[in-house]
Amino acid sequence: MRRLILIAVPYAWLVALFLVPFAIVFKIALSDPALAIPPYTPTLDLAAGWAGVRDFFTGLDFENFTFLTTDDLYWKAYLSSLQIALISTVLALAVGYPIAYAMARAPDHWRPTLLMLVILPFWTSFLIRVYSWMGILSTEGYLNQLLLGMGVISEPLTILNTNTAVYIGIVYTYLPFMILPIYSALERMDDSLLEAAEDLGCSRFTAFWLVTIPLSKNGIIAGCFLVFIPALGEFVIPSLLGGSDTLMIGKILWEEFFNNRDWPVASAVAVILLLILIIPIVLFQRNEQKQREMDG
Numbered sequence: 001m002r003r004l005i006l007i008a009v010p011y012a013w014l015v016a017l018f019l020v021p022f023a024i025v026f027k028i029a030l031s032d033p034a035l036a037i038p039p040y041t042p043t044l045d046l047a048a049g050w051a052g053v054r055d056f057f058t059g060l061d062f063e064n065f066t067f068l069t070t071d072d073l074y075w076k077a078y079l080s081s082l083q084i085a086l087i088s089t090v091l092a093l094a095v096g097y098p099i100a101y102a103m104a105r106a107p108d109h110w111r112p113t114l115l116m117l118v119i120l121p122f123w124t125s126f127l128i129r130v131y132s133w134m135g136i137l138s139t140e141g142y143l144n145q146l147l148l149g150m151g152v153i154s155e156p157l158t159i160l161n162t163n164t165a166v167y168i169g170i171v172y173t174y175l176p177f178m179i180l181p182i183y184s185a186l187e188r189m190d191d192s193l194l195e196a197a198e199d200l201g202c203s204r205f206t207a208f209w210l211v212t213i214p215l216s217k218n219g220i221i222a223g224c225f226l227v228f229i230p231a232l233g234e235f236v237i238p239s240l241l242g243g244s245d246t247l248m249i250g251k252i253l254w255e256e257f258f259n260n261r262d263w264p265v266a267s268a269v270a271v272i273l274l275l276i277l278i279i280p281i282v283l284f285q286r287n288e289q290k291q292r293e294m295d296g
Contacts, residue, residue, distance in 0.1 A: 022274065029064055029267035039261045064268040073252065074269065078276070080247040084163065084238075085231040088170040089178075092227045093220065095171060096178035100219075101212075103179070104186035115183075118176050130169055130240050137165050137241070161243030169237040174230060178223035185219030186212070218291045225284035233273055249273055 031040040043059065045052035068074040103114045121129060136142050137159040144156040159165050189212065197207035213220075235250030242248070249269065256266035 022271075025267045025270055025274075028263055029271050030060070030062070031264045031267075033262050033264050038263060040263045064264045065272070067265060068268055068272065073247075074249075077247050077249045077252045078272070081232050081234075081249045082276075084166060084170070084246075084248060085228050085234075088167055088174070088231050089224050089228045091167060092171045092175055092178040093224060096175055096223060097182055097220070099175075100179045100182035100186055103183050104189070111187075118179050121176065126173065127236065129173065130237055133165070133169055133172070133241060134160060137168065160241065161246075163242065163246055165241035166238050166246055166248075169241045170227075170231050170234060173237065174227040177226035177230075181222035181226065182216055182219040185216040189215050218287065218294075221287050222284070222291075225280050225287070229277060229280055229284070232277060 027042065027044055028040055030044070031042050033039060034041045044056040048055070099118075103111060103118075106114055134141075138144075139156045139158060139160070141160070143159070144153070147153045148156065159168075193211050193215070194207050197211050198204065202210065233250050233253075234248060235254055238246045238248045238251055239254070253266055253269050253273070256262050256269060260266075
């Protein structure tokens with residue numbers, strides 16, 4: 001009985017926090033838009049019983065999903081979001097790996113302090129941290145003042161309201177998600193393997209490439225998924241740091257829900273975004289399960 005309860009808890013959690021909300025959003029995606037509160041007319045009337053279910057399947061159509069294929073805006077937004085999320089993940093890996101490596105090689109008494117410095121930004125509001133970058137990256141911001149003062153540039157750079165600012169914001173915000181799993185993998189690595197590789201004639205770089213990188217592979221994969229998945233549906237950062245040319249599906253979702261009040265189309269956009277996210281989520285879960293099996 002106790003085992004059954006332990007198994008049932010995660011499934012109940014999955015049903016309550018994923019399947020039920022997804023079913024509600026999918027039901028709205030199949031509804032018709034209307035000038036009412038809420039702004040849609042359900043096509044599934046459960047109060048009518050079996051007749052309502054039969055009418056739903058008889059008149060079932062996917063017009064809101066079809067509409068997304070007729071407007072270039074939506075698929076361009078999906079592609080742009082994938083591009084920004086992918087580039088941001090690569091940049092976060094390029095920045096995060098050396099930091100995680102340095103932390104793992106630091107003296108033992110320094111590691112708790114370094115870990116706290118990585119986690120420290122989470123103690124401040126996410127919105128305030130993104131707002132602070134507006135002050136840093138604006139034309140009259142601290143970065144331009146510093147570069148002008150050092151004589152590096154003669155005119156202020158335009159960084160805010162560009163894709164560059166979005167990349168900076170995403171990498172900064174999700175960098176701890178990249179550092180922590182890589183650090184966890186590197187900290188558990190047996191240093192004697194590196195010594196053995198160097199004793200066998202490998203240079204430091206070759207030993208790093210042949211030993212350290214493969215042994216930290218699980219941390220790299222976990223970090224990449226943890227950055228890519230939230231970055232794909234990001235809304236706040238492109239809205240505050242990106243300009244009108246920055247096209248991300250999170251902004252489109254907000255426009256459809258709150259400005260156009262077209263909940264059926266907005267729900268269709270959300271369903272497709274979720275289906276796109278299922279692929280990396282499933283791969284991430286498989287990688288985590290594989291790692292647990294290796295550790296066990």
